[in-house]
Amino acid sequence: MREVKMNQYQEHSANYKRLETDSLFVDFEQRAEFEGCIEKAFRFIHDEQLMNTALWKRFAAQFRDCIDSEKGAWRGEYWGKMMRGACFVYAYTRDDALYQILEATIEDLLTTQDGQGRISSFRPDRELFGWDLWCRKYVLLGMQYFMEISENEALNRRLVESMCRQVDYLIEKIGPEEGKKHIFETSQTWQGLNSSTILEPVVRLYSITGEKRYLAFAQYIVSCGGTALGNLIELALEDRLAPYQYPVTKAYEMMSFFEGVLEYYRVTGEEKYKRAVLNFGRRVMETDITIIGSAGCTHELLDHSRVRQSDPEALSGGVMQETCVTVTWMKFCYQLLLISGEAAFADCMEQSLYNAYLGAVNTGKALDQDTPQKEGYILEYLHFDSYSPLLPGTRGKRVGGLQQMKDGHYYGCCACIGAAGIGLAHKAAVLCSRDGVVLNFYIPGTIRTRTPEGTALRLNIATEYPADGAVRIAVMPEQEETFSLALRIPGWCKAASLWVNGEEEAVVCGYHTLTRRWKAGDTIQLRFEMETCAIRPVPYGRDTVNTEMDWKADRLSPKEIVESPENRLHIAFRRGPLILAADARTGVDPAQPVDPLTGGDGTVKLRLLPPGAVPFKTILAAALPLRDGRELILVDYASAGKTLREDSRMAAWLPVLSD
Ligand SMILES: [Zn+2]
Known part of the structure; x- marks a missing residue:
């Protein structure tokens, strides 16, 4: 095991502005040993997917093969997406062998940077179209998240230098000035929304370097508003429409764009951006999140899924609730939790984690049903399934974002994003507040963190949760200290009981905060009443959803929908x-x-x-x-x-x- 010192809130880190803007913070040095279903998922993803060196080689090779340029595809996203998830998982496992693999693939990737600074799966003569910018975003994010686990200062400096060259190249080619491409012209799908998501790593690069040109580039992207058909930030600020009524409704890309807007708020401190992001998040929660914590019944589009999830009529596309949407929603809620400190966003993360997310982890190592029908594919199971059914049906209908690579192997977008989801279970399980610690998830095991004074604090959690509602927590600070310990009372729970050292307290909804002088051996007992509730569909009569796609014109048009009697x-x-x-x-x-x-x-x-x-x-x-x-x-x-x-x-x- 390797000790890593990670003070990720210091100046010139991607996160340091968060000290001013956020309510809750990540303890990057936190160590946890979980048991039960969460531990099993971690082990499966770590051992079967992230330790697979052939996958890393194959994903890095996309930047040499450049076959994305042929049709404007997205093989270039695989590397960075899985790197981000791998770094999240590493923060939990601290497995040195995994770290060595990640460092090796980072070195491999750096060799693909060309003389102009590009790391792209598109050839120079066919670049800045299709999913090129989207893929470059993931290269940048992969590097930025690797820096969070790397102690190799020399390598980190080379990564910053590499990222600066990558973004400098983009600034040279994209922008409002004469002779440059408009950011929307760098993509032919989703009205430029996919390209606009590069905002997130650009803002983070500004935090890392302090270089004003990155802030200016971010400002330009924000001023464009996300899509050519409407400014999504303005729409979220107006808060009149639900996101499924926006001119573009691609769920995953839209959430990613707002993640970037939130980063932009953090560096500018301009309140309206925070408001826009929170408005957007709450609206998605109210209108599109299903009972298992994902969204989108019409393939991968927001479409008022909350009411349509039980309607067979909505399922015309055959698949629903993309795993990329599940994980991005979890990541988005994690960010909203950090910024707002509202327990409702942790509730959402938990809902997705135990239902849609764990459901998508392909622990059965089964092939999907579609790929074996294709010719010339080297068949190998993928580590995550791509879509989650709710009405009678099967998993494994097809692979989201399926692309075959030059060596005959294939992979998909959802399989690559998956690892990030389980990593969040660890990152958010315990967070730090300004006056104490916040316990969000009741995962059995041990968590080691620190109090505001810096005292080592161990929490031993004994429970069968989520199968049972009895939780016993032993609070073990290294020395006596007064601090607050906030416990999330799950939103689904109608009756909770709480005892501190055997004395019962009346429970407060949301976070129940216990501020006292804690000493080793203090115990908290919680009981969440686990009754089983029947859920009925939400009648909706009729509605209009923006789901009719004309691929040639890159335009969605409204579709009138009528609730079917079966709903x-x-x-x-x-x-x-x-x-x-x-x-x-x-x-x-x-x-x-x-x-x-x-x-x-x-x-x-x-x-x-x-x-x-x-x-x-x-x-x-x-x-x-x-x-x-x-x-x-x-x-x-x-x-x-x-x-x-x-x-x-x-x-x-x-x-x-x-x-
Ligand atoms: Zn996907």
């Missing part, structure tokens, strides 16, 4: 943070209508099943009582469907006979 004929169940699902492997047909025995208050009495009761691994398995006296077996959503085939056909929205 209301669905029911879903949530127990604590877990959404439940039917899985054909338990002998049920997930498309068969059910008649559950629900109480007048909308809750059901589940009978929990012992481990081994269903023939596959689950976080939770339970029997749902039906009105005819029989029972239906349900498991947690994330464990359902894992063969990516018909044999594990699944559904979270179960059909019912009447509403």
Whole structure:
């Protein structure tokens, strides 16, 4: 194990402005040892994906092969996206072998920088079109996040120099001046939104270097507003439309753009940008986030998913809820949590983590259903599945962002972004506030952090969460000290109880803050009532969504939608943070209508099943009582469907006979 000293808030780090703007902070030296489903996901991603040197070589080779230039594709995003996730995962595992692999691939990548400073998967004669800028963004972000885990000062200096040359080249070619390309002209899709997301690493490079030209370039991108069809920042400030009504509705790219706007707020301190980002985030939360914490029923577009997720009519594209959207939403909520200190954003992260996200981790190592139909692809399972079904269906329908590389292997956008999601479970589990620490996620294990005075603080968390609501926390400061310990009371929880050293306290919603003189051995006990609630679809009648894509004109046009009668004929169940699902492997047909025995208050009495009761691994398995006296077996959503085939056909929205 390797000790890393990471003071990422000092001057000339990408984060130092956050000391003035943010409410919560990351302890970059935090160490954790988790148990249970989160630990298992970390190990799978670390061992199977990030330690795979062939993948890193292949992704770096895209900057030599440059086959993205042929059709304006995005193979150049794979390296930086996975590097960001790898750095997040490394912050948890601190595995020296992983660090060596990452340093080696950074060196490999640096050799692809050409004489003009470009690191691009596009040839110079066919550059600045398609997804070129998007891919360059990920190269920059990969380098910036590597700097957060690297102690190699000489290498870090070379990375800064490399990034400056990369961005200087872009500034020379893109901008408002005569003879330069408008940023929207560097892409032919999504009205320039994908290119505009380069804002995020440009602002961070400004924080690292203090060079005004990067701030000026960021200012230019912000002034363009994200898309050629409308200024997204202005739309968010007006707060009249929901994001699914914006002129461009590509979910992942839009959230990425607003991540950049938030970074821009942090360096300028201009309040309106913070307001725009918070408005946007809250609107997405209200209108597009589904029960499993992802968004977008129409392929990868925001489309009022909150009401449409249970409507078979909405699923015309066949797939919904891209894993890139899940992870970007988690990252976005993480940023909103840091900036605002509002527990609701941690609630959102948890909802995505235990449901959509863990569901997408391809622990079954299964091939998707689509790629084997293609000719000439070297078949190898990908580490993340790309889309998450809610209505009766299967996982593994196809690979999002699928691209074949020169050596015959292929990869996808969602598989590359995945690692960042689990990394956030560690980063945000405990955060620092100005007067103490904030505990967001109840992951069993040990977390070592520091108090505001710098005293070492260990938190031992004993729990079966998310399968059970009893949590016991031993607070172990190295010496007695007065500080605040804020505990997140999950938004889904209607009744929570709390004891400090055996004495009960009345629980406050959101964060329950305990300020006292803590000494080693103080214990906190929490009990979150884990009742099982029935969730019914939200009737919507009719609506207009912006989902009709004309690829040639690069334009979305509005589509009138009418709620289908089937929409209301669905029911879903949530127990604590877990959404439940039917899985054909338990002998049920997930498309068969059910008649559950629900109480007048909308809750059901589940009978929990012992481990081994269903023939596959689950976080939770339970029997749902039906009105005819029989029972239906349900498991947690994330464990359902894992063969990516018909044999594990699944559904979270179960059909019912009447509403
Ligand atoms: Zn994707």
